[in-house]
Amino acid sequence: MCIVRGMSALGPTFLGLLESRPQHGYDLKRAYDEHFATKRPLAYGQVYATLSRLLKNGLVEVAATEAGGGPERKRYAVTDAGVTDVEQWLGRPESPEPYLQSALYTKVVLALLTGRPADEILDVQRAEHLRQMRELTRRKADGDLGDQLICDHALFHLEADLRWLELTAARLNELSGEVRGR
Amino acid sequence: MTQPTSRAETVGPGARGPLLSAYGLSKAFGPTQALTAASLTLAEGEIVALMGPSGSGKSTFLHCLAGIVRPDAGRVDYAGTDLARAADTRLSALRRTEFGFLFQFGQLVPELSCVENVALPLRLGGQRRRAAEREALRLMEHLDVADVARRRPGACSGGQGQRVAAARALVTRPRVVFADEPTGALDSLNGEKVLRLLTDTARENGSSVLLVTHEARVAAYADREVIVRDGRTLDVAGGAR
Ligand SMILES: Nc1ncnc2c1ncn2[C@@H]1O[C@H](COP(=O)(O)OP(=O)(O)OP(=O)(O)O)[C@@H](O)[C@H]1O
Numbered sequence: 420m421c422i423v424r425g426m427s428a429l430g431p432t433f434l435g436l437l438e439s440r441p442q443h444g445y446d447l448k449r450a451y452d453e454h455f456a457t458k459r460p461l462a463y464g465q466v467y468a469t470l471s472r473l474l475k476n477g478l479v480e481v482a483a484t485e486a487g488g489g490p491e492r493k494r495y496a497v498t499d500a501g502v503t504d505v506e507q508w509l510g511r512p513e514s515p516e517p518y519l520q521s522a523l524y525t526k527v528v529l530a531l532l533t534g535r536p537a538d539e540i541l542d543v544q545r546a547e548h549l550r551q552m553r554e555l556t557r558r559k560a561d562g563d564l565g566d567q568l569i570c571d572h573a574l575f576h577l578e579a580d581l582r583w584l585e586l587t588a589a590r591l592n593e594l595s596g597e598v599r600g601r
Numbered sequence: 602m603t604q605p606t607s608r609a610e611t612v613g614p615g616a617r618g619p620l621l622s623a624y625g626l627s628k629a630f631g632p633t634q635a636l637t638a639a640s641l642t643l644a645e646g647e648i649v650a651l652m653g654p655s656g657s658g659k660s661t662f663l664h665c666l667a668g669i670v671r672p673d674a675g676r677v678d679y680a681g682t683d684l685a686r687a688a689d690t691r692l693s694a695l696r697r698t699e700f701g702f703l704f705q706f707g708q709l710v711p712e713l714s715c716v717e718n719v720a721l722p723l724r725l726g727g728q729r730r731r732a733a734e735r736e737a738l739r740l741m742e743h744l745d746v747a748d749v750a751r752r753r754p755g756a757c758s759g760g761q762g763q764r765v766a767a768a769r770a771l772v773t774r775p776r777v778v779f780a781d782e783p784t785g786a787l788d789s790l791n792g793e794k795v796l797r798l799l800t801d802t803a804r805e806n807g808s809s810v811l812l813v814t815h816e817a818r819v820a821a822y823a824d825r826e827v828i829v830r831d832g833r834t835l836d837v838a839g840g841a842r
């Protein structure tokens with residue numbers, strides 16, 4: 420699922436990167452890895468598969484070919500249709516993805532079903548989340564704008580996990596208090 | 602700048618341990634048990650986040666640690682003094698010279714200009730106006746609010762006002778800064794500015810910070826967190842640096 424989503428963003432991302440100037444697949448991979456790949460660098464197979472699809476759809480064209488043939492010898496340029504495509508992609512909202520199936524959610528529900536305290540899950544998870552959030556905060560302080568954006572994105576998502584967990588723990592406590600109060 | 606004069610005498614032989622520590626603090630307000638056997642240690646130069654739900658006792662705990670509220674039971678050791686039993690005059694001297702305070706709503710004096718507000722703790726400590734305001738301005742530049750120095754707090758944005766308040770909290774180079782939800786009223790960008798500047802300046806000065814917050818993103822600026830729930834501090838593994 421994640422891979423499919425990544426793939427569908429790769430095309431428009433290449434188009435956007437090509438807007439400044441025509442580039443080789445190698446340049447695109449480097450630029451992509453620098454700006455977007457946080458964990459795994461892009462595979463060359465993926466780069467050339469994407470470029471050939473863009474070429475087939477008329478979104479890029481070959482601006483120059485050096486001696487020897489092969490896709491790695493070609494320099495690609497974005498077409499007008501390609502620019503339109505990236506603009507449309509940027510203007511289209513992403514479908515918000517609620518992380519309904521996370522292990523965290525399952526743990527809390529299981530705790531509830533089996534009469535275990537949610538507080539303890541919260542405490543353990545908070546400590547772990549905060550450890551990572553401190554690291555991201557430190558990395559953000561030392562990093563450039565790109566690092567800051569990536570770290571903020573992660574920080575806000577981690578915070579959202581904790582807020583949900585905290586609210587849930589508070590609700591469960593209230594609920595069990597109500598039950599006991601009867 | 603001048604260091605608080607009382608520092609030398611308060612650094613006793615125990616100075617190698619934590620700078621500030623609380624053991625078994627309890628405090629009730631009428632029928633409300635706000636704190637129950639709460640404990641915490643704060644090392645020199647350490648930044649600790651105090652987290653917990655609303656009403657869990659964070660502010661009460663901070664007030665006890667800062668010698669503003671006297672606990673019903675327990676000890677607060679600050680550099681060899683038990684703040685739970687120290688005389689009021691001693692406590693107010695400590696608060697003025699060795700502690701800095703920053704609250705959710707800056708609590709600046711509305712009749713004074715921003716630079717006068719920042720210089721106030723130095724003036725109360727006996728510094729002359731020119732020297733105090735020079736030092737205040739230096740810090741305000743650092744906190745990116747030198748341009749509002751001559752304005753009254755009422756003519757500042759919330760974010761500017763809070764950075765002015767942060768400058769005031771730091772201007773005496775306090776050994777401990779007590780910050781209670783210092784970014785609670787700010788948007789993310791301004792909150793981040795205040796936190797960055799507060800924690801950076803504290804680290805430069807070697808000040809310790811007790812940072813009360815219920816937000817994880819804020820707590821992530823600290824070295825570790827202490828959790829308060831129902832007036833009790835939790836011992837959660839993994840809170841270490
Ligand atoms: N001066 C006071 N008189 C009476 N009750 C008080 C007083 N100060 C605090 N309390 C009570 O003590 C409990 C703890 O309050 P405290 O302000 O320490 O919580 P807190 O964790 O800081 O909450 P918040 O996140 O909402 O600021 C609450 O039930 C509060 O109503």
Ligand SMILES: [Mg+2]
Nearest residue numbers: 659660661781
């Ligand atoms: Mg409070």
